[in-house]
Amino acid sequence: MGLGGHAAAFGHNVSTGVFYGEKGSLHDRQKWMHPFQVGADLKTREGVETSYEDLNKQYLEALTAKQKAKLFPYDLSDGISNECHDFIEAVAEDKEPEIGGEKAMMAKAVCLAMYESQHIGRPVSIADVVSGKVNAYQKPVDEYWKI
Numbered sequence: 001m002g003l004g005g006h007a008a009a010f011g012h013n014v015s016t017g018v019f020y021g022e023k024g025s026l027h028d029r030q031k032w033m034h035p036f037q038v039g040a041d042l043k044t045r046e047g048v049e050t051s052y053e054d055l056n057k058q059y060l061e062a063l064t065a066k067q068k069a070k071l072f073p074y075d076l077s078d079g080i081s082n083e084c085h086d087f088i089e090a091v092a093e094d095k096e097p098e099i100g101g102e103k104a105m106m107a108k109a110v111c112l113a114m115y116e117s118q119h120i121g122r123p124v125s126i127a128d129v130v131s132g133k134v135n136a137y138q139k140p141v142d143e144y145w146k147i
């Protein structure tokens with residue numbers, strides 16, 4: 001949808017995700033907000049194309065049994081199941097999950113720094129978001145929830 005709710009283009013969506021690197025690019029099959037959830041196809045700088053299915057097969061074949069067991073416990077292959085397994089294992093074994101509180105907070109702070117930056121119209125550091133020094137975007141949410 002364009003400005004004011006009017007369509008600017010009709011037919012297929014115009015969103016796409018292409019991630020470029022030194023040796024080629026990955027064309028994401030998903031919409032722009034959730035990269036790589038349904039795979040991406042590779043095209044090298046030489047023009048060689050490899051589908052997501054072939055990339056995934058090559059990746060899995062390159063893993064040792066030990067690596068597979070760690071990355072895909074009980075043959076779980078989706079992110080949510082793996083996250084749940086990791087959490088349950090951390091509780092059962094009284095250990096930190098793979099992505100603990102500190103890493104999760106920093107990942108969230110990256111997103112919030114972008115929101116804060118857009119809201120106040122200037123660059124914002126992640127440290128300023130974590131410390132609470134910059135909170136113009138977040139403040140009404142905190143006030144609503146009385147936190």
